[in-house]
Amino acid sequence: MSTTTKKDEENELRRGPWTLEEDSLLIHYIARHGEGRWNMLAKSAGLKRTGKSCRLRWLNYLKPDIKRGNLTPQEQLLILELHSKWGNRWSKIAQHLPGRTDNEIKNYWRTRVQKQARQLNIESGSKRFIDAVKCFWMPRLLQKMEQNNSSPISDHSSMTNINNFGNSIEASTSNSISTSFNLPSISPSSHPQRGFIDSSIGNVSTSFNNPSLDFFQFSQPLEVSETSKSVPNMFENNVNNCQVQQNLYIDDTNYTYGLESLSFDPLSSMENYDFSQFDFQTSGNGWMLDNMGNTTFWNMDAM
DNA sequence: AATGCTATCAACCGCAGCTAA
DNA sequence: TTTAGCTGCGGTTGATAGCAT
Numbered sequence: 004m005s006t007t008t009k010k011d012e013e014n015e016l017r018r019g020p021w022t023l024e025e026d027s028l029l030i031h032y033i034a035r036h037g038e039g040r041w042n043m044l045a046k047s048a049g050l051k052r053t054g055k056s057c058r059l060r061w062l063n064y065l066k067p068d069i070k071r072g073n074l075t076p077q078e079q080l081l082i083l084e085l086h087s088k089w090g091n092r093w094s095k096i097a098q099h100l101p102g103r104t105d106n107e108i109k110n111y112w113r114t115r116v117q118k119q120a121r122q123l124n125i126e127s128g129s130k131r132f133i134d135a136v137k138c139f140w141m142p143r144l145l146q147k148m149e150q151n152n153s154s155p156i157s158d159h160s161s162m163t164n165i166n167n168f169g170n171s172i173e174a175s176t177s178n179s180i181s182t183s184f185n186l187p188s189i190s191p192s193s194h195p196q197r198g199f200i201d202s203s204i205g206n207v208s209t210s211f212n213n214p215s216l217d218f219f220q221f222s223q224p225l226e227v228s229e230t231s232k233s234v235p236n237m238f239e240n241n242v243n244n245c246q247v248q249q250n251l252y253i254d255d256t257n258y259t260y261g262l263e264s265l266s267f268d269p270l271s272s273m274e275n276y277d278f279s280q281f282d283f284q285t286s287g288n289g290w291m292l293d294n295m296g297n298t299t300f301w302n303m304d305a306m
Numbered sequence: 307a308a309t310g311c312t313a314t315c316a317a318c319c320g321c322a323g324c325t326a327a
Numbered sequence: 328t329t330t331a332g333c334t335g336c337g338g339t340t341g342a343t344a345g346c347a348t
Contacts, residue, residue: 020316020342042333054333059317062335094336109337110315118313 017051021060025050029057030065063104070102074111076147082108083116083136083144 017025032048038061041054050057063069074082078100085096091112093105100108116136120127125135 018318040333053318055319055335056317058334063316091337105336106316113338114314 016053016056018056021064025052026060026065029061033061059106063106068102069104074103074107076144078103079111080141080144080148082111083141086112086116087133087136 028048028050032044036044036047038044038058041058043054045052045054045057048057052060081100082096085099089095091109093109093112097103097105097108117127119140120132123132123135125132
């Protein structure tokens with residue numbers, strides 16, 4: 004027999020999905036009193052929730068600067084790069100993706116990235132997996148960025164020109180965002196034993212190799228600077244064949260970061276890299292192939 | 307239409323670090 | 328110095344939407 008009274012039930016902490024009323028209470032309370040001191044906040048706001056629950060709801064969902072919607076290729080690229088540096092430091096990674104939460108990034112990693120690893124029978128976090136990410140996934144995302152020709156943060160809806168200069172592609176927008184790739188044609192037949200990325204922009208076959216994406220840098224608010232440096236890539240004996248120029252730009256509302264110009268020479272890197280460690284390669288449609296030419300489950304386009 | 311499966315993501319849990327008393 | 332409470336982090340779970348059969 005239960006001795007729980009109605010009053011006790013009312014005093015019980017609520018769990019599970021938040022209602023509109025609860026959201027409204029939390030939003031209005033924080034608007035008036037600010038965030039922090041979550042346990043007290045929960046009580047004062049009249050919420051039958053723990054302080055932790057309130058904090059989580061606010062930080063992951065209600066906070067006004069939360070960005071909704073799918074992660075852009077730029078953000079995905081950044082996550083891959085930062086994760087390769089810091090591992091599962093979701094909060095630290097999230098600090099570099101304005102408007103994205105650690106929870107969101109963690110979910111992305113577990114549901115997309117780790118899933119791909121599982122399907123490839125690669126242990127996520129293993130060197131093999133990291134190499135696969137760097138050699139196949141990151142370049143693919145770079146290519147997507149190129150195809151979308153979108154800015155990392157805001158949608159600069161503007162005229163886009165893509166010029167094809169032989170092995171070089173240059174894409175630029177009317178607001179002076181430009182990206183260029185020096186892309187030696189490389190075909191499967193010329194390197195039949197190797198993994199490769201094969202895709203195309205316009206009528207130019209493009210092959211990317213890994214530029215270790217250490218070049219991502221972030222502006223400080225109200226600070227505009229220009230940097231250019233050589234990028235050491237993953238191939239230790241070929242550290243100078245990636246040239247990256249990064250310019251910071253100003254979007255309509257914020258000083259933010261941008262990757263404006265990037266060029267690298269993947270061929271010389273590829274010449275010195277032992278791709279035999281991989282037993283897969285990619286086909287033009289983004290699926291990774293194993294040595295037998297069978298399609299595996301690494302679907303870049305699913306990214 | 308019903309059912310089962312999968313993917314996604316919001317929310318919870320346990321723990322560790324920090325701080326104030 | 329100790330301890331209790333708070334906060335933040337990372338791992339995990341559960342609800343549910345969407346898809347396939």
